[in-house]
Amino acid sequence: MAQQLHSNSPFFHEERHASLAPFVEQRITICGAGALGGNLCETLAKMGFTNIKLIDKDRVEMRNLSTQPYGRAEVGAPKARALANTLYRAIQTKLEPVVIELTGKNATQQLKDSTVIIDAFDNRQGRQAISDMARSLHIPCLHIGFSGDGLYGSGIWEPDYIVPRDTPGDPCDYPLTRPFALLISQLAARSIADFFQEGKRYHFEVTWNDLKITRTESKNTAG
Incomplete structure (x- = not known):
């Protein structure tokens, strides 16, 4: 029987072309609400996913406004809660915000119920905690990130991921960070959709200089 399409649905385009309906209630946990995690979270919610958990300990700063999905009125607010409020007002998605620092001690408790985990952290300690937990509990995990100069980005699934060393430089200071961050987050969204629809894990790499x-x-x- 053909699926009944609802033209008044905000997700009509997705329903028409490649329905994610069987998967929208799967638990997606995003670690990091910055330039990559925040934009990815917004995209997944607008794709129709309804069971998203967002973990981030940071608060919105003025310097975040050019690259992340926040406004001036949210400066000083916890990023996870600010984005949860924004998405609920926009499309009534009930995002679960968790304002904590994810560590090796609490990673299992925070991530164990996930169907898939997205690591969008910018520090080695957090990435290592996620990688260790995902491998031990055999939960699919996609790590996304970009270089300190903002010229290279990638998405690597466990167990092929190797935690990188912390390097100097802040991608948020690079003038082209926003379009590049949006590109990486959209490639991650596509990879997550492929994971649910095809059961395959696609790595991706992109270099800004040659795109x-x-x-x-x-x-x-495995893993």
């Missing part, structure tokens, strides 16, 4: 995008399927099904 060459490479996607390869992970052959490793």
